[in-house]
Amino acid sequence: MSTTQDAPREVLTVTNLRVDYAGAETVHAVDDVSLTIRRGEILGLAGESGCGKSTLAYGINQLLKPPAVIRSGEVVFHDRSGTDVDVLALSGRELRRHRWAKVSMVFQGSMNSLNPVISVESQIVDVFRTHRPEMRKAERHTRAQDLLRLVGVDPDRLSSYAHELSGGMRQRVMIAMALALDPQLLIMDEPTTALDVVVQRDILNEIMRLRSDLGFAVLFITHDLPLLLEISDRVAIMRSGKILESGSAEEIYFAAKDPYTRTLLRSFPSLTGERGDFIRTGERLEQEVAR
């Protein structure tokens, strides 16, 4: 576990964040959002396409590019050392360091961002060369092997190139890279959507196992509410740039307050049928993978 006893309970606080896309017609993509991510939890963010989930995720990690404009608000990262970091005030080297080492991201398309002409090892090792220049070559190699093992990929694959790996393996490599510097928060934006169901389940199991072994928090973004209810400790529902409500997965499932959340729940037959009795512990995930 990487958390220390004195580490703050929260890992990230977003307060009144507003992000617009400027243009002929301004889009208020994130509209006065406040949310807290607790250390070590999986916070699920659900909402229909276009509601602003990705804009919020990019905003949290200061990855937004024009025409996106952060109008107001604050994003504070609470480091395990006890230091608070004003993320939106970071720039240059400080910001790059923050992104890999403190908060890292895995996207749906991440697996396609592996460089096709560089081996898996060189790409993982690059993270260490940049961020841990003091590491010796042998140490970088051992750590790269460990990381692949951690995400369920044979370390022999270090010498492979992206085209020699399946989609699932490539996404696992991206998760390994995201974990390379022991971040305290992992933002995952539809990380398994492009994969087939069995591979998706496998990787989700892995993420849950790693989370409990390593203690990082996860902001998990998807439009797939049933999946989110299964894996999340808490769930936040987003619509038209706003967080409508948030609560434990059980609260959202059994006692959603907002009519929109109830409509969203009803729109997934798997949640209302016999198989909808979700079990969040991961047991069902394992059963499904075993089947």
Ligand SMILES: Nc1ncnc2c1ncn2[C@@H]1O[C@H](COP(=O)(O)OP(=O)(O)OP(=O)(O)O)[C@@H](O)[C@H]1O
């Ligand atoms: N580059 C851009 N320029 C203008 N508007 C944009 C841009 N990117 C996103 N938007 C708009 O901002 C709003 C939020 O988009 P965003 O991609 O954050 O939503 P989302 O919930 O992540 O959707 P999806 O699940 O489809 O990725 C949408 O109305 C979208 O059309």
